Amino acid sequence: MKKEFKVIAKIIQNNKRVLDIGCGDGTLMEYLKKNQKNDVRGLEPKKDLVQKCISKGLSVIEGDAEKELIQFPKKSFDYVVLSQTLQAFLYPEEVLNQLLRIGKQTIVSIPNFGYWKVRLHLLLKGTMPVTKNLPNEWYNTPNLHMCTIQDFVNFCNKKNIKIDKSMCLTKEKISEITVGNMKYKNIFSELGIFLIE
Amino acid sequence: MNSDTKNIKKLIIDRSLELDCGKIIKDFPLAYETYGTLNKKKNNAILAFHALTGDQFVTNINPITKREGWWTFAVGPGKAIDTNKYFVICANVLGGCMGSFGPKEINPATNKIFSTSFPVITIKDIVKAQKFLIDHLGIKKLLSVVGGSMGGMQVLQFVSLYPEASHSAVPIACSASHSAQNIALNELGRQAIMADPNWKNENSTPDKGLAVARMAAHITYLSKQGLQEKFGRKLQDKGSLKFSFDADFQIESYLRYQGAAFVDRFDANSYLYITRAMDYFDLEKQFNGNLSLAFKKTKSKFCVISFSSDWLYPTSENKEIVIALNACGANVGFVEINSDKGHDSFLLDVPDFLKTLNEFINSTYNEINNEKRI
Numbered sequence: 001m002k003k004e005f006k007v008i009a010k011i012i013q014n015n016k017r018v019l020d021i022g023c024g025d026g027t028l029m030e031y032l033k034k035n036q037k038n039d040v041r042g043l044e045p046k047k048d049l050v051q052k053c054i055s056k057g058l059s060v061i062e063g064d065a066e067k068e069l070i071q072f073p074k075k076s077f078d079y080v081v082l083s084q085t086l087q088a089f090l091y092p093e094e095v096l097n098q099l100l101r102i103g104k105q106t107i108v109s110i111p112n113f114g115y116w117k118v119r120l121h122l123l124l125k126g127t128m129p130v131t132k133n134l135p136n137e138w139y140n141t142p143n144l145h146m147c148t149i150q151d152f153v154n155f156c157n158k159k160n161i162k163i164d165k166s167m168c169l170t171k172e173k174i175s176e177i178t179v180g181n182m183k184y185k186n187i188f189s190e191l192g193i194f195l196i197e
Numbered sequence: 198m199n200s201d202t203k204n205i206k207k208l209i210i211d212r213s214l215e216l217d218c219g220k221i222i223k224d225f226p227l228a229y230e231t232y233g234t235l236n237k238k239k240n241n242a243i244l245a246f247h248a249l250t251g252d253q254f255v256t257n258i259n260p261i262t263k264r265e266g267w268w269t270f271a272v273g274p275g276k277a278i279d280t281n282k283y284f285v286i287c288a289n290v291l292g293g294c295m296g297s298f299g300p301k302e303i304n305p306a307t308n309k310i311f312s313t314s315f316p317v318i319t320i321k322d323i324v325k326a327q328k329f330l331i332d333h334l335g336i337k338k339l340l341s342v343v344g345g346s347m348g349g350m351q352v353l354q355f356v357s358l359y360p361e362a363s364h365s366a367v368p369i370a371c372s373a374s375h376s377a378q379n380i381a382l383n384e385l386g387r388q389a390i391m392a393d394p395n396w397k398n399e400n401s402t403p404d405k406g407l408a409v410a411r412m413a414a415h416i417t418y419l420s421k422q423g424l425q426e427k428f429g430r431k432l433q434d435k436g437s438l439k440f441s442f443d444a445d446f447q448i449e450s451y452l453r454y455q456g457a458a459f460v461d462r463f464d465a466n467s468y469l470y471i472t473r474a475m476d477y478f479d480l481e482k483q484f485n486g487n488l489s490l491a492f493k494k495t496k497s498k499f500c501v502i503s504f505s506s507d508w509l510y511p512t513s514e515n516k517e518i519v520i521a522l523n524a525c526g527a528n529v530g531f532v533e534i535n536s537d538k539g540h541d542s543f544l545l546d547v548p549d550f551l552k553t554l555n556e557f558i559n560s561t562y563n564e565i566n567n568e569k570r571i
Contacts, residue, residue: 047533051549
Protein backbone atom coordinates (compact mmCIF):
# COMPACT_ATOMS: atom_id res chain seq x y z
CA MET A 1 0.00 0.00 0.00
CA LYS A 2 1.34 3.42 -0.89
CA LYS A 3 2.66 5.77 1.76
CA GLU A 4 -0.17 8.24 1.27
CA PHE A 5 -2.73 5.59 2.26
CA LYS A 6 -0.68 4.66 5.30
CA VAL A 7 -0.78 8.28 6.40
CA ILE A 8 -4.52 8.48 5.81
CA ALA A 9 -5.12 5.20 7.63
CA LYS A 10 -3.16 6.48 10.60
CA ILE A 11 -5.38 9.54 10.87
CA ILE A 12 -8.50 7.36 10.93
CA GLN A 13 -9.44 5.92 14.32
CA ASN A 14 -10.48 2.28 14.67
CA ASN A 15 -14.10 1.14 14.44
CA LYS A 16 -15.26 4.35 12.74
CA ARG A 17 -17.42 4.71 9.64
CA VAL A 18 -15.49 5.72 6.54
CA LEU A 19 -16.60 6.72 3.04
CA ASP A 20 -13.86 6.54 0.43
CA ILE A 21 -14.62 8.71 -2.59
CA GLY A 22 -12.92 7.44 -5.73
CA CYS A 23 -11.86 4.33 -3.86
CA GLY A 24 -10.26 2.72 -6.94
CA ASP A 25 -9.65 -0.97 -6.44
CA GLY A 26 -10.40 -0.65 -2.73
CA THR A 27 -6.84 -0.96 -1.40
CA LEU A 28 -7.34 1.62 1.34
CA MET A 29 -10.82 0.35 2.19
CA GLU A 30 -9.58 -3.20 2.51
CA TYR A 31 -6.75 -2.10 4.80
CA LEU A 32 -9.09 -0.09 7.01
CA LYS A 33 -11.62 -2.90 7.21
CA LYS A 34 -9.07 -5.57 8.05
CA ASN A 35 -6.66 -3.73 10.28
CA GLN A 36 -8.71 -1.02 11.93
CA LYS A 37 -12.18 -2.60 11.95
CA ASN A 38 -13.56 0.39 10.13
CA ASP A 39 -17.03 0.20 8.62
CA VAL A 40 -16.13 1.23 5.09
CA ARG A 41 -18.06 2.26 1.99
CA GLY A 42 -16.78 3.44 -1.33
CA LEU A 43 -17.82 5.40 -4.37
CA GLU A 44 -16.04 4.81 -7.65
CA PRO A 45 -16.92 5.81 -11.22
CA LYS A 46 -15.10 3.01 -13.05
CA LYS A 47 -17.12 -0.20 -13.48
CA ASP A 48 -14.17 -2.57 -13.56
CA LEU A 49 -12.83 -1.15 -10.31
CA VAL A 50 -16.26 -1.33 -8.67
CA GLN A 51 -16.49 -4.99 -9.65
CA LYS A 52 -13.04 -5.56 -8.20
CA CYS A 53 -14.13 -3.99 -4.91
CA ILE A 54 -17.36 -5.99 -4.74
CA SER A 55 -15.42 -9.18 -5.35
CA LYS A 56 -13.26 -8.29 -2.36
CA GLY A 57 -16.40 -8.02 -0.29
CA LEU A 58 -16.28 -4.22 -0.18
CA SER A 59 -19.49 -2.25 -0.45
CA VAL A 60 -18.79 0.14 -3.27
CA ILE A 61 -21.26 2.10 -5.33
CA GLU A 62 -20.65 2.85 -8.95
CA GLY A 63 -21.10 6.54 -9.48
CA ASP A 64 -19.74 10.01 -9.96
CA ALA A 65 -19.08 12.01 -6.79
CA GLU A 66 -20.36 15.17 -8.43
CA LYS A 67 -23.80 13.59 -8.77
CA GLU A 68 -23.99 10.94 -6.08
CA LEU A 69 -22.89 12.57 -2.85
CA ILE A 70 -26.20 14.27 -2.34
CA GLN A 71 -27.81 10.95 -1.36
CA PHE A 72 -25.73 10.51 1.78
CA PRO A 73 -27.24 12.01 4.90
CA LYS A 74 -25.61 14.74 6.94
CA LYS A 75 -22.77 13.53 9.17
CA SER A 76 -23.46 9.93 8.23
CA PHE A 77 -19.75 9.05 8.24
CA ASP A 78 -17.02 9.72 10.75
CA TYR A 79 -14.56 10.25 7.93
CA VAL A 80 -14.89 10.94 4.25
CA VAL A 81 -11.72 10.35 2.28
CA LEU A 82 -10.88 11.99 -1.02
CA SER A 83 -7.47 11.01 -2.28
CA GLN A 84 -5.92 13.08 -5.07
CA THR A 85 -9.22 13.59 -6.85
CA LEU A 86 -10.39 17.05 -5.84
CA GLN A 87 -8.55 18.65 -8.74
CA ALA A 88 -10.33 16.41 -11.25
CA PHE A 89 -13.85 17.59 -10.49
CA LEU A 90 -15.73 20.09 -12.57
CA TYR A 91 -16.91 21.85 -9.41
CA PRO A 92 -14.43 20.99 -6.66
CA GLU A 93 -15.88 23.53 -4.27
CA GLU A 94 -19.30 21.90 -4.40
CA VAL A 95 -17.82 18.45 -3.95
CA LEU A 96 -15.89 19.69 -0.96
CA ASN A 97 -19.04 21.17 0.55
CA GLN A 98 -20.74 17.81 0.16
CA LEU A 99 -17.83 16.01 1.80
CA LEU A 100 -17.92 18.37 4.74
CA ARG A 101 -21.66 17.84 5.04
CA ILE A 102 -21.49 14.03 4.94
CA GLY A 103 -18.43 13.52 7.09
CA LYS A 104 -17.83 14.54 10.65
CA GLN A 105 -14.29 14.96 9.39
CA THR A 106 -12.91 14.90 5.88
CA ILE A 107 -9.50 13.80 4.69
CA VAL A 108 -8.40 15.40 1.45
CA SER A 109 -5.12 14.85 -0.31
CA ILE A 110 -3.93 17.02 -3.18
CA PRO A 111 -1.00 16.78 -5.56
CA ASN A 112 0.92 19.99 -4.87
CA PHE A 113 1.21 22.19 -7.94
CA GLY A 114 3.63 24.33 -5.98
CA TYR A 115 6.23 21.54 -5.85
CA TRP A 116 9.58 22.81 -7.06
CA LYS A 117 9.82 20.34 -9.93
CA VAL A 118 6.46 21.54 -11.21
CA ARG A 119 7.50 25.17 -10.89
CA LEU A 120 10.84 24.52 -12.55
CA HIS A 121 9.26 22.56 -15.38
CA LEU A 122 7.04 25.47 -16.31
CA LEU A 123 9.76 28.04 -15.70
CA LEU A 124 12.50 26.40 -17.70
CA LYS A 125 10.70 24.29 -20.27
CA GLY A 126 7.76 26.61 -20.69
CA THR A 127 5.40 23.68 -21.07
CA MET A 128 2.74 22.31 -18.75
CA PRO A 129 4.42 20.26 -16.03
CA VAL A 130 4.52 16.48 -16.31
CA THR A 131 5.79 14.77 -13.15
CA LYS A 132 5.44 11.48 -11.32
CA ASN A 133 2.30 12.67 -9.54
CA LEU A 134 1.00 14.53 -12.59
CA PRO A 135 1.85 12.14 -15.40
CA ASN A 136 -0.52 13.45 -18.08
CA GLU A 137 -0.12 16.03 -20.81
CA TRP A 138 -2.26 19.16 -20.73
CA TYR A 139 -4.56 17.76 -23.42
CA ASN A 140 -5.39 14.48 -21.72
CA THR A 141 -5.10 15.25 -18.04
CA PRO A 142 -8.15 14.58 -15.89
CA ASN A 143 -6.96 17.38 -13.62
CA LEU A 144 -9.03 20.47 -14.22
CA HIS A 145 -8.37 22.48 -11.07
CA MET A 146 -4.80 22.11 -9.92
CA CYS A 147 -3.85 23.90 -6.73
CA THR A 148 -0.93 24.26 -4.39
CA ILE A 149 -0.78 23.45 -0.69
CA GLN A 150 -0.90 27.19 -0.04
CA ASP A 151 -3.96 27.54 -2.28
CA PHE A 152 -5.79 24.83 -0.38
CA VAL A 153 -4.97 26.33 3.00
CA ASN A 154 -6.02 29.77 1.77
CA PHE A 155 -9.26 28.28 0.51
CA CYS A 156 -10.01 26.64 3.87
CA ASN A 157 -9.33 29.89 5.69
CA LYS A 158 -11.53 31.85 3.34
CA LYS A 159 -14.42 29.39 3.69
CA ASN A 160 -14.04 28.97 7.45
CA ILE A 161 -13.13 25.33 7.07
CA LYS A 162 -11.28 24.13 10.15
CA ILE A 163 -7.99 22.38 9.41
CA ASP A 164 -7.40 19.80 12.15
CA LYS A 165 -4.28 18.35 10.64
CA SER A 166 -2.09 19.21 7.72
CA MET A 167 0.71 17.00 6.57
CA CYS A 168 2.83 16.72 3.50
CA LEU A 169 4.60 13.96 1.70
CA THR A 170 7.89 14.12 -0.17
CA LYS A 171 9.66 11.06 -1.43
CA GLU A 172 7.78 8.78 0.99
CA LYS A 173 8.68 11.05 3.89
CA ILE A 174 5.87 12.50 5.93
CA SER A 175 5.99 15.74 7.86
CA GLU A 176 3.71 18.28 9.47
CA ILE A 177 2.87 21.58 7.82
CA THR A 178 2.92 24.53 10.22
CA VAL A 179 2.41 28.26 9.78
CA GLY A 180 6.15 28.65 10.03
CA ASN A 181 7.22 26.10 7.43
CA MET A 182 4.33 26.64 5.02
CA LYS A 183 6.31 28.49 2.34
CA TYR A 184 9.04 25.86 2.48
CA LYS A 185 6.62 22.90 2.41
CA ASN A 186 4.73 24.45 -0.48
CA ILE A 187 7.91 24.22 -2.53
CA PHE A 188 9.30 20.91 -1.36
CA SER A 189 6.21 18.70 -0.94
CA GLU A 190 4.71 16.53 -3.63
CA LEU A 191 1.47 15.92 -1.81
CA GLY A 192 -0.61 17.64 0.86
CA ILE A 193 -2.89 15.67 3.18
CA PHE A 194 -5.46 17.54 5.23
CA LEU A 195 -7.93 16.60 7.90
CA ILE A 196 -10.67 19.19 7.81
CA GLU A 197 -14.16 19.77 9.17
CA MET B 198 -50.93 -27.26 -21.17
CA ASN B 199 -48.91 -29.78 -19.25
CA SER B 200 -50.41 -30.01 -15.80
CA ASP B 201 -48.49 -32.96 -14.42
CA THR B 202 -47.47 -31.15 -11.27
CA LYS B 203 -48.60 -33.83 -8.81
CA ASN B 204 -45.16 -35.34 -8.26
CA ILE B 205 -43.29 -32.15 -7.50
CA LYS B 206 -42.16 -31.12 -4.04
CA LYS B 207 -44.82 -29.21 -2.15
CA LEU B 208 -45.25 -27.88 1.31
CA ILE B 209 -48.79 -27.54 2.55
CA ILE B 210 -48.72 -24.34 4.55
CA ASP B 211 -50.89 -25.00 7.58
CA ARG B 212 -50.50 -21.50 8.97
CA SER B 213 -53.01 -18.90 7.94
CA LEU B 214 -51.92 -16.04 5.77
CA GLU B 215 -53.90 -12.84 5.58
CA LEU B 216 -53.52 -11.53 2.07
CA ASP B 217 -53.26 -7.82 1.32
CA CYS B 218 -56.69 -8.02 -0.30
CA GLY B 219 -58.15 -9.03 3.08
CA LYS B 220 -58.80 -12.70 2.35
CA ILE B 221 -57.26 -15.29 4.62
CA ILE B 222 -55.82 -18.45 3.15
CA LYS B 223 -54.78 -21.59 4.99
CA ASP B 224 -53.63 -25.11 4.14
CA PHE B 225 -52.42 -24.04 0.73
CA PRO B 226 -49.64 -25.68 -1.28
CA LEU B 227 -46.32 -24.03 -1.97
CA ALA B 228 -44.26 -25.92 -4.53
CA TYR B 229 -40.51 -25.62 -4.14
CA GLU B 230 -37.21 -27.11 -5.12
CA THR B 231 -33.81 -27.16 -3.47
CA TYR B 232 -30.31 -27.64 -4.81
CA GLY B 233 -27.17 -28.52 -2.90
CA THR B 234 -27.01 -29.43 0.77
CA LEU B 235 -27.87 -27.45 3.84
CA ASN B 236 -24.80 -27.51 6.10
CA LYS B 237 -24.88 -28.29 9.82
CA LYS B 238 -24.78 -24.66 10.88
CA LYS B 239 -27.61 -23.96 8.43
CA ASN B 240 -25.81 -20.85 7.27
CA ASN B 241 -25.31 -21.64 3.58
CA ALA B 242 -28.90 -21.27 2.42
CA ILE B 243 -29.78 -18.93 -0.40
CA LEU B 244 -33.37 -18.14 -1.27
CA ALA B 245 -33.73 -17.40 -4.98
CA PHE B 246 -36.88 -15.65 -6.12
CA HIS B 247 -38.12 -16.25 -9.62
CA ALA B 248 -39.40 -13.65 -12.04
CA LEU B 249 -42.82 -13.36 -13.70
CA THR B 250 -42.71 -16.51 -15.79
CA GLY B 251 -40.16 -18.50 -13.83
CA ASP B 252 -40.77 -21.32 -11.40
CA GLN B 253 -39.05 -23.29 -8.65
CA PHE B 254 -36.88 -25.20 -11.11
CA VAL B 255 -33.91 -22.87 -11.05
CA THR B 256 -31.37 -25.07 -12.74
CA ASN B 257 -30.97 -28.48 -14.43
CA ILE B 258 -33.79 -29.75 -16.64
CA ASN B 259 -37.20 -28.69 -15.48
CA PRO B 260 -39.04 -32.04 -14.97
CA ILE B 261 -42.34 -30.58 -16.16
CA THR B 262 -41.35 -28.49 -19.17
CA LYS B 263 -38.26 -30.59 -20.01
CA ARG B 264 -36.40 -27.34 -20.63
CA GLU B 265 -33.40 -25.94 -18.83
CA GLY B 266 -34.12 -24.13 -15.58
CA TRP B 267 -34.43 -20.36 -15.79
CA TRP B 268 -31.18 -19.60 -13.98
CA THR B 269 -29.02 -22.40 -15.33
CA PHE B 270 -26.26 -19.92 -16.17
CA ALA B 271 -26.02 -18.72 -12.59
CA VAL B 272 -26.91 -21.64 -10.36
CA GLY B 273 -25.38 -25.11 -10.28
CA PRO B 274 -22.23 -26.98 -9.32
CA GLY B 275 -19.22 -24.72 -9.89
CA LYS B 276 -21.41 -21.88 -11.15
CA ALA B 277 -21.81 -18.32 -9.85
CA ILE B 278 -24.05 -19.59 -7.08
CA ASP B 279 -22.23 -22.83 -6.48
CA THR B 280 -24.55 -25.59 -5.36
CA ASN B 281 -21.55 -27.62 -4.21
CA LYS B 282 -21.18 -25.01 -1.53
CA TYR B 283 -24.60 -23.45 -1.07
CA PHE B 284 -28.10 -24.70 -0.47
CA VAL B 285 -30.36 -22.97 -2.96
CA ILE B 286 -34.09 -22.82 -2.34
CA CYS B 287 -36.68 -21.59 -4.77
CA ALA B 288 -40.45 -21.66 -4.45
CA ASN B 289 -43.05 -21.24 -7.11
CA VAL B 290 -44.80 -17.96 -6.26
CA LEU B 291 -48.29 -17.78 -4.91
CA GLY B 292 -50.52 -17.33 -7.94
CA GLY B 293 -48.11 -19.34 -10.06
CA CYS B 294 -48.84 -22.43 -12.10
CA MET B 295 -46.12 -24.88 -11.16
CA GLY B 296 -47.81 -26.48 -8.18
CA SER B 297 -48.21 -23.54 -5.80
CA PHE B 298 -51.55 -22.14 -4.76
CA GLY B 299 -52.74 -20.38 -7.91
CA PRO B 300 -55.70 -19.78 -10.21
CA LYS B 301 -55.09 -23.13 -11.91
CA GLU B 302 -55.73 -25.05 -8.70
CA ILE B 303 -59.08 -26.56 -7.71
CA ASN B 304 -61.11 -24.49 -5.30
CA PRO B 305 -62.13 -27.03 -2.61
CA ALA B 306 -65.27 -25.04 -1.89
CA THR B 307 -66.63 -25.38 -5.42
CA ASN B 308 -64.58 -28.30 -6.75
CA LYS B 309 -63.86 -26.15 -9.77
CA ILE B 310 -60.70 -24.48 -10.96
CA PHE B 311 -60.31 -21.10 -9.28
CA SER B 312 -59.47 -19.19 -12.46
CA THR B 313 -60.50 -15.56 -11.86
CA SER B 314 -62.17 -16.30 -8.55
CA PHE B 315 -58.66 -16.64 -7.15
CA PRO B 316 -57.86 -13.77 -4.76
CA VAL B 317 -55.66 -10.98 -6.05
CA ILE B 318 -52.22 -11.46 -4.55
CA THR B 319 -49.34 -9.07 -3.97
CA ILE B 320 -45.55 -9.31 -3.79
CA LYS B 321 -45.91 -9.06 -0.03
CA ASP B 322 -48.25 -12.09 0.05
CA ILE B 323 -45.86 -13.97 -2.22
CA VAL B 324 -42.93 -13.24 0.08
CA LYS B 325 -44.80 -14.06 3.29
CA ALA B 326 -45.73 -17.48 1.92
CA GLN B 327 -42.07 -18.19 1.17
CA LYS B 328 -41.02 -17.18 4.68
CA PHE B 329 -43.23 -20.02 5.93
CA LEU B 330 -41.17 -22.36 3.78
CA ILE B 331 -37.89 -21.02 5.18
CA ASP B 332 -39.24 -21.48 8.72
CA HIS B 333 -40.33 -25.00 7.82
CA LEU B 334 -36.81 -25.80 6.62
CA GLY B 335 -35.52 -24.65 10.00
CA ILE B 336 -33.38 -21.84 8.59
CA LYS B 337 -33.14 -18.91 10.97
CA LYS B 338 -30.93 -16.74 8.82
CA LEU B 339 -30.35 -17.09 5.12
CA LEU B 340 -26.96 -16.42 3.62
CA SER B 341 -28.63 -14.42 0.91
CA VAL B 342 -31.85 -13.57 -0.86
CA VAL B 343 -31.37 -13.10 -4.58
CA GLY B 344 -33.54 -12.43 -7.57
CA GLY B 345 -33.92 -10.45 -10.75
CA SER B 346 -36.87 -8.47 -12.07
CA MET B 347 -39.93 -9.54 -10.05
CA GLY B 348 -37.48 -11.70 -8.11
CA GLY B 349 -35.66 -8.52 -7.15
CA MET B 350 -38.88 -6.98 -5.91
CA GLN B 351 -39.31 -10.00 -3.67
CA VAL B 352 -35.77 -9.51 -2.38
CA LEU B 353 -36.62 -5.93 -1.39
CA GLN B 354 -39.92 -6.95 0.16
CA PHE B 355 -38.27 -9.80 2.03
CA VAL B 356 -35.57 -7.70 3.70
CA SER B 357 -38.12 -5.07 4.52
CA LEU B 358 -40.50 -7.57 6.16
CA TYR B 359 -37.77 -9.68 7.79
CA PRO B 360 -34.75 -7.45 8.41
CA GLU B 361 -32.99 -10.13 10.46
CA ALA B 362 -33.63 -13.08 8.19
CA SER B 363 -30.79 -12.72 5.69
CA HIS B 364 -27.11 -11.83 5.87
CA SER B 365 -27.18 -10.35 2.40
CA ALA B 366 -29.49 -9.35 -0.40
CA VAL B 367 -29.00 -9.12 -4.15
CA PRO B 368 -31.78 -7.24 -5.92
CA ILE B 369 -31.06 -7.43 -9.65
CA ALA B 370 -32.59 -5.41 -12.48
CA CYS B 371 -35.64 -4.37 -10.50
CA SER B 372 -37.47 -1.49 -8.96
CA ALA B 373 -38.92 -0.57 -5.58
CA SER B 374 -42.16 0.48 -7.20
CA HIS B 375 -43.52 -0.51 -10.55
CA SER B 376 -43.34 2.33 -13.04
CA ALA B 377 -46.24 3.60 -15.16
CA GLN B 378 -44.48 2.23 -18.23
CA ASN B 379 -44.25 -1.22 -16.69
CA ILE B 380 -47.87 -1.18 -15.53
CA ALA B 381 -48.82 -0.17 -19.07
CA LEU B 382 -46.84 -3.03 -20.58
CA ASN B 383 -48.40 -5.52 -18.18
CA GLU B 384 -51.85 -4.18 -18.97
CA LEU B 385 -51.13 -4.74 -22.64
CA GLY B 386 -50.43 -8.39 -21.90
CA ARG B 387 -53.52 -8.80 -19.74
CA GLN B 388 -55.74 -7.20 -22.35
CA ALA B 389 -54.36 -9.54 -24.99
CA ILE B 390 -55.33 -12.50 -22.82
CA MET B 391 -58.74 -11.13 -21.93
CA ALA B 392 -59.47 -10.28 -25.59
CA ASP B 393 -59.06 -13.93 -26.51
CA PRO B 394 -62.58 -15.43 -26.82
CA ASN B 395 -61.33 -18.59 -25.15
CA TRP B 396 -60.38 -16.79 -21.98
CA LYS B 397 -63.73 -17.38 -20.27
CA ASN B 398 -64.27 -20.71 -21.94
CA GLU B 399 -63.96 -23.43 -19.30
CA ASN B 400 -63.08 -26.08 -21.86
CA SER B 401 -60.35 -24.15 -23.56
CA THR B 402 -57.43 -21.84 -22.89
CA PRO B 403 -56.69 -18.39 -24.35
CA ASP B 404 -53.56 -19.54 -26.12
CA LYS B 405 -53.60 -16.83 -28.76
CA GLY B 406 -53.99 -14.08 -26.22
CA LEU B 407 -51.33 -15.49 -23.94
CA ALA B 408 -48.95 -15.90 -26.88
CA VAL B 409 -49.42 -12.28 -27.90
CA ALA B 410 -48.88 -11.18 -24.29
CA ARG B 411 -45.65 -13.14 -24.24
CA MET B 412 -44.50 -11.77 -27.58
CA ALA B 413 -45.03 -8.20 -26.45
CA ALA B 414 -43.34 -8.85 -23.14
CA HIS B 415 -40.46 -10.63 -24.77
CA ILE B 416 -39.59 -7.52 -26.76
CA THR B 417 -39.32 -5.57 -23.53
CA TYR B 418 -36.80 -8.06 -22.17
CA LEU B 419 -34.38 -7.38 -25.01
CA SER B 420 -32.58 -4.26 -26.15
CA LYS B 421 -32.89 -2.49 -29.45
CA GLN B 422 -29.21 -3.03 -30.12
CA GLY B 423 -29.42 -6.70 -29.14
CA LEU B 424 -32.39 -7.26 -31.46
CA GLN B 425 -30.70 -5.45 -34.29
CA GLU B 426 -27.51 -7.44 -33.91
CA LYS B 427 -29.23 -10.79 -33.57
CA PHE B 428 -31.95 -10.39 -36.19
CA GLY B 429 -31.50 -7.18 -38.13
CA ARG B 430 -33.73 -7.44 -41.18
CA LYS B 431 -32.78 -11.03 -41.82
CA LEU B 432 -35.46 -13.10 -43.57
CA GLN B 433 -36.74 -16.41 -42.27
CA ASP B 434 -35.89 -19.33 -44.58
CA LYS B 435 -36.51 -17.30 -47.69
CA GLY B 436 -34.61 -15.27 -50.21
CA SER B 437 -37.05 -12.41 -50.62
CA LEU B 438 -40.14 -10.83 -49.13
CA LYS B 439 -43.31 -12.83 -49.79
CA PHE B 440 -45.75 -9.91 -49.85
CA SER B 441 -47.93 -11.57 -47.23
CA PHE B 442 -48.41 -11.54 -43.48
CA ASP B 443 -46.49 -14.70 -42.87
CA ALA B 444 -43.37 -14.44 -40.78
CA ASP B 445 -41.04 -13.02 -43.42
CA PHE B 446 -38.53 -11.72 -40.92
CA GLN B 447 -36.54 -13.79 -38.49
CA ILE B 448 -37.61 -11.60 -35.61
CA GLU B 449 -41.27 -12.35 -36.37
CA SER B 450 -40.64 -16.04 -36.50
CA TYR B 451 -38.65 -15.85 -33.28
CA LEU B 452 -41.41 -14.03 -31.44
CA ARG B 453 -44.07 -16.39 -32.74
CA TYR B 454 -42.00 -19.28 -31.50
CA GLN B 455 -41.56 -17.63 -28.11
CA GLY B 456 -45.30 -17.06 -27.85
CA ALA B 457 -46.21 -20.60 -28.89
CA ALA B 458 -43.68 -22.22 -26.57
CA PHE B 459 -44.89 -20.14 -23.66
CA VAL B 460 -48.53 -21.26 -23.79
CA ASP B 461 -47.37 -24.84 -23.38
CA ARG B 462 -45.94 -24.08 -20.00
CA PHE B 463 -47.84 -21.18 -18.53
CA ASP B 464 -51.35 -20.54 -17.33
CA ALA B 465 -53.04 -17.43 -18.69
CA ASN B 466 -54.74 -16.60 -15.40
CA SER B 467 -51.46 -16.96 -13.54
CA TYR B 468 -50.11 -14.41 -15.97
CA LEU B 469 -52.93 -12.04 -15.05
CA TYR B 470 -52.46 -12.50 -11.32
CA ILE B 471 -48.70 -12.28 -11.23
CA THR B 472 -48.47 -9.22 -13.46
CA ARG B 473 -51.06 -7.62 -11.17
CA ALA B 474 -48.90 -8.40 -8.15
CA MET B 475 -46.00 -6.66 -9.90
CA ASP B 476 -48.11 -3.61 -10.72
CA TYR B 477 -49.31 -3.32 -7.14
CA PHE B 478 -45.75 -3.41 -5.86
CA ASP B 479 -44.85 -0.08 -4.33
CA LEU B 480 -42.49 -0.49 -1.43
CA GLU B 481 -42.17 3.26 -1.07
CA LYS B 482 -45.90 3.55 -0.48
CA GLN B 483 -45.77 0.82 2.16
CA PHE B 484 -43.59 3.23 4.10
CA ASN B 485 -45.57 6.38 3.50
CA GLY B 486 -43.42 7.61 0.67
CA ASN B 487 -40.08 7.14 2.36
CA LEU B 488 -38.37 4.15 0.82
CA SER B 489 -35.39 4.26 3.13
CA LEU B 490 -37.69 3.42 6.06
CA ALA B 491 -38.22 0.05 4.36
CA PHE B 492 -34.57 -0.74 5.02
CA LYS B 493 -34.09 1.01 8.31
CA LYS B 494 -33.90 -2.11 10.44
CA THR B 495 -31.95 -4.30 8.06
CA LYS B 496 -28.36 -5.25 8.71
CA SER B 497 -28.13 -7.16 5.45
CA LYS B 498 -25.32 -6.40 3.08
CA PHE B 499 -26.72 -5.38 -0.28
CA CYS B 500 -25.39 -5.72 -3.77
CA VAL B 501 -27.65 -3.95 -6.24
CA ILE B 502 -27.01 -4.83 -9.88
CA SER B 503 -28.44 -3.25 -13.01
CA PHE B 504 -27.69 -3.64 -16.72
CA SER B 505 -26.76 -0.86 -19.09
CA SER B 506 -29.21 -1.86 -21.85
CA ASP B 507 -32.16 -2.71 -19.58
CA TRP B 508 -34.91 -0.22 -20.40
CA LEU B 509 -37.63 -2.11 -18.53
CA TYR B 510 -35.97 -1.72 -15.14
CA PRO B 511 -33.36 0.87 -16.02
CA THR B 512 -30.32 1.71 -13.95
CA SER B 513 -32.03 4.87 -12.69
CA GLU B 514 -34.74 2.80 -10.97
CA ASN B 515 -32.19 0.43 -9.46
CA LYS B 516 -30.26 3.43 -8.25
CA GLU B 517 -33.29 4.69 -6.36
CA ILE B 518 -32.96 1.58 -4.23
CA VAL B 519 -29.28 2.37 -3.67
CA ILE B 520 -30.10 5.95 -2.73
CA ALA B 521 -32.72 4.80 -0.22
CA LEU B 522 -30.27 2.34 1.27
CA ASN B 523 -27.59 4.98 1.57
CA ALA B 524 -30.04 7.38 3.13
CA CYS B 525 -30.50 5.00 6.05
CA GLY B 526 -26.83 4.09 6.28
CA ALA B 527 -27.29 0.54 5.04
CA ASN B 528 -24.39 -1.52 3.76
CA VAL B 529 -24.74 -1.32 0.00
CA GLY B 530 -22.69 -1.84 -3.11
CA PHE B 531 -23.96 -1.12 -6.58
CA VAL B 532 -22.75 -1.81 -10.08
CA GLU B 533 -24.24 -1.38 -13.52
CA ILE B 534 -23.06 -4.22 -15.74
CA ASN B 535 -22.37 -3.43 -19.38
CA SER B 536 -24.47 -5.70 -21.55
CA ASP B 537 -26.43 -5.32 -24.77
CA LYS B 538 -28.81 -8.13 -23.82
CA GLY B 539 -31.43 -5.88 -22.21
CA HIS B 540 -33.45 -6.83 -19.16
CA ASP B 541 -32.88 -10.53 -19.88
CA SER B 542 -29.17 -10.05 -19.10
CA PHE B 543 -29.66 -11.42 -15.61
CA LEU B 544 -30.81 -14.76 -17.04
CA LEU B 545 -28.05 -15.02 -19.62
CA ASP B 546 -24.37 -15.71 -19.83
CA VAL B 547 -23.07 -12.26 -18.96
CA PRO B 548 -19.63 -12.97 -17.46
CA ASP B 549 -19.16 -9.68 -15.58
CA PHE B 550 -22.54 -10.16 -13.92
CA LEU B 551 -21.99 -13.79 -13.01
CA LYS B 552 -18.54 -12.97 -11.65
CA THR B 553 -19.88 -10.14 -9.51
CA LEU B 554 -22.71 -12.31 -8.19
CA ASN B 555 -20.32 -15.16 -7.43
CA GLU B 556 -17.77 -13.05 -5.63
CA PHE B 557 -20.33 -11.12 -3.64
CA ILE B 558 -21.97 -14.31 -2.37
CA ASN B 559 -18.60 -15.92 -1.62
CA SER B 560 -17.29 -12.88 0.23
CA THR B 561 -20.47 -12.71 2.31
CA TYR B 562 -20.16 -16.38 3.18
CA ASN B 563 -16.50 -15.97 4.13
CA GLU B 564 -17.30 -12.94 6.25
CA ILE B 565 -19.97 -14.62 8.34
CA ASN B 566 -17.78 -17.66 8.88
CA ASN B 567 -14.77 -15.56 9.87
CA GLU B 568 -16.85 -13.56 12.30
CA LYS B 569 -17.88 -16.71 14.04
CA ARG B 570 -14.30 -17.88 14.46
CA ILE B 571 -13.45 -14.73 16.40
